[in-house]
Amino acid sequence: MSAAVSANTGLIETEQHGLKAHSDGGDAYVPVQSRAERFTSTSVDDFEKVTGHELEWKLTPIARIASLIEGELDGSVPTLEFSDTSGVTATWVERTDARIGTAGAPEERASANAWSSFEKALAIDVSGEEPVEFVVSRDGTDSTPRAGHTVITAAPFSRGLVILTNSGDAQLTENVEIVVGDQAMLTVVTVQEWNDESNHLASHFARVGRDARLRHIVVSLGGGVVRVNPSIHLDSTGADASAFGLYFADAGQHLEQRVYVNHVAAQTKSRVKYKGALQGATARSVWVGDVLIGPHATATDSYEENRNLVLSEGPRADSIPNLEIETGDISGAGHASSTGRFDDEQLFYLQSRGIPEDEARRLVVRGFLAEIVAQIGSAELEAHLSAAIEAELSEAQGY
Numbered sequence: 552m553s554a555a556v557s558a559n560t561g562l563i564e565t566e567q568h569g570l571k572a573h574s575d576g577g578d579a580y581v582p583v584q585s586r587a588e589r590f591t592s593t594s595v596d597d598f599e600k601v602t603g604h605e606l607e608w609k610l611t612p613i614a615r616i617a618s619l620i621e622g623e624l625d626g627s628v629p630t631l632e633f634s635d636t637s638g639v640t641a642t643w644v645e646r647t648d649a650r651i652g653t654a655g656a657p658e659e660r661a662s663a664n665a666w667s668s669f670e671k672a673l674a675i676d677v678s679g680e681e682p683v684e685f686v687v688s689r690d691g692t693d694s695t696p697r698a699g700h701t702v703i704t705a706a707p708f709s710r711g712l713v714i715l716t717n718s719g720d721a722q723l724t725e726n727v728e729i730v731v732g733d734q735a736m737l738t739v740v741t742v743q744e745w746n747d748e749s750n751h752l753a754s755h756f757a758r759v760g761r762d763a764r765l766r767h768i769v770v771s772l773g774g775g776v777v778r779v780n781p782s783i784h785l786d787s788t789g790a791d792a793s794a795f796g797l798y799f800a801d802a803g804q805h806l807e808q809r810v811y812v813n814h815v816a817a818q819t820k821s822r823v824k825y826k827g828a829l830q831g832a833t834a835r836s837v838w839v840g841d842v843l844i845g846p847h848a849t850a851t852d853s854y855e856e857n858r859n860l861v862l863s864e865g866p867r868a869d870s871i872p873n874l875e876i877e878t879g880d881i882s883g884a885g886h887a888s889s890t891g892r893f894d895d896e897q898l899f900y901l902q903s904r905g906i907p908e909d910e911a912r913r914l915v916v917r918g919f920l921a922e923i924v925a926q927i928g929s930a931e932l933e934a935h936l937s938a939a940i941e942a943e944l945s946e947a948q949g950y
Contacts, residue, residue, distance in 0.1 A: 586811060586843045586875055591656040595667040598660040607659050610837045610869055612805055615776050616750050619724040620661045624668035624698040631673070632688040638679020639711060641687070643671040650674055650702045654728035655756025655782055662754040662780075665724040668698035675703045677711035677737060684712045684929055691719020691749070699725030703739060707732035707760070712928055715741045718773070721749045729757035731765045733787070738766040740927055744939065745774035747803070753779045761787035768927055769825075771798040771806045772939055778807040785812070785819035785848075794823045796838075797923040797936075799943045800866065802831025809839040810855070814848035823855035826923050828916055828943075832865030838888075840872045844881060852882040859890040860919055913944050 592598065601620050603613040613620070633641050644650070651672055657663040675685065687701075703713055709732065717723075731737045743751060751774055759765045771777045783792045798806040812821045827836050840855045859868040872886035893915055902911055917940065924936050 586841045586873070587813065587845070589658045591658050592663060593652065593656050593666045595660060595663040598663050601660050607809070611778060611807060612776060615805070616661070616752060618696045619722060619750060619752050620664060622696050624664060624696050624724065626668040626670045626698040628671050629689065629692060629697070629699065632690075634684070634686040636683050636685040638677065638681065638683045638709075639685040639713075640676045640678075641685075642674050644674045645671060648672065648674065648702075650704060650730070651700070651728070654702070654730050654758045655784065657726065657754060658782075659754075661724050661752045662726055665698040665700065665726050665752075669700040672700040672702055675701065675713060677703070677705045677709045677713065677735075680708050680710060682710040682712070684714070686714045686716065688716045689718070689721075691721045691746070693720060694722055696722045696724070699723060701725070702728045703730070703737070705731045705735040705737040705763075707735055709735045709737070712738045712740070714929065714932060715739070716744070717742065717751065718744045718746075719749070720746050721751065723750070724752040725754075727753060727755045729755065729765065729767070731757070731759045731763045733760040734762045735760065736764045738768065738928055740768040740770065740929075740932070741779060742932070742936070743771040743774055743777050743779070745777065747773070747775060749774045750776045751778070755779065755781040757781065757783040757792070759783065759785050759787070759790040759792055762789035763787070764791045766793045766795070766926065768923070769796040769808060770923075770936060771796075771808075772943065774804065774806075776805045776807075778809075780809040780811075782811040783813065783821070784815060785821065786815045788816050788818050790816060791820045793821070793926075795923050795926045796825035796827075797920055798825075798827040798836055799920070799940060800827065800829045800831075800834040800836050801943070801946070802833045805835045805837070807837040809837075809841070811841045812843070812853065812855070814842070814844045814851045814853060817847060817849045818851070819848060820852045821854075824923070825857045826860075826920055827858075827868065828860045828862055828920060829866035829868055830862040832863070834866035835868075836866075837869045838871070840886065842874050842884070842886070844876045844878060844884060846877040849878055849880040850882050851884065853884045854886065856887040857889075858919075860916065861890065861892050862916070916944055917941070
């Protein structure tokens with residue numbers, strides 16, 4: 552064994568058989584220890600190039616969406632259709648508008664690329680205290696990679712349902728900010744029914760005020776690669792958030808959701824429930840659920856779950872629930888995940904009552920997904936989605 556005194560520290564460094572003493576300081580890499588410690592920035596230049604080995608990208612087909620992550624984006628104002636709803640206004644605002652950046656900031660390069668590229672943001676303001684429904688429809692554009700930004704603000708005591716529908720052809724990366732004022736009740740629904748060649752990356756950031764309630768619902772049925780990541784922060788006492796998701800992946804589709812719920816304040820509550828069905832040998836879904844209960848979030852009540860129903864040979868569903876608790880004084884917290892085929896007992900029960908096997912399978916799938924559809928609160932959209940799910944099932948062999 553040999554020893555030497557370091558000129559920098561004055562400490563004795565030892566070597567044995569060619570090995571040096573381990574150092575935890577200096578330039579040693581220290582991994583992120585908490586979900587809350589992830590780097591954030593609104594500038595794409597602050598993020599390293601994506602290789603596909605990063606924690607937030609390793610389950611995503613990077614090659615199919617490289618133009619949205621690394622390429623230049625068209626940030627011009629798109630053509631959208633708005634419903635005429637009393638108590639809700641929608642206007643295009645400059646990047647300097649005070650509402651922009653109030654709900655959160657990007658944690659990854661695609662989100663930052665969109666933030667750096669958009670020219671104007673769509674500002675949706677819900678102010679009425681009577682429940683209202685407001686629909687924004689985007690019927691595709693073209694194959695040009697584009698950036699978008701939307702800010703949804705619910706004034707204190709307001710009530711509203713905001714629906715964002717997407718269809719047609721598009722290559723889009725966007726950010727959606729949601730701010731729920733004190734004692735407001737807001738539901739935000741985003742529906743992806745893109746054509747097969749479309750790719751869509753979306754980061755949603757939400758902040759929920761004192762005794763306010765947010766219901767956030769993601770429905771992904773169409774598109775090539777669709778990745779919608781909600782990040783919900785319960786910053787004020789009594790804040791309540793429910794995050795629901797429904798997806799139906801066919802062959803060639805990659806549908807991904809990464810949900811983050813951050814309990815910051817005391818007496819906050821969250822429920823996360825995502826359900827998906829997969830059919831076709833190359834169908835793929837990814838669900839990652841992160842719940843953080845911070846050191847000041849006492850009396851928190853939280854639960855998250857993801858359920859996947861596999862309808863054929865070959866699909867892959869990744870389901871990763873994570874729960875991080877930094878206080879010992881909570882009301883409850885838990886998570887659950889399951890991926891599997893049909894419940895044989897359910898099928899037997901239906902068949903024993905004279906229902907043919909094919910119809911019994913369809914009933915099970917419809918019932919499995921109907922729980923999420925029923926959370927939306929719009930009879931017209933619920934009927935549309937039920938018909939869309941039926942169309943998906945009609946294309947599957949044996950259904």
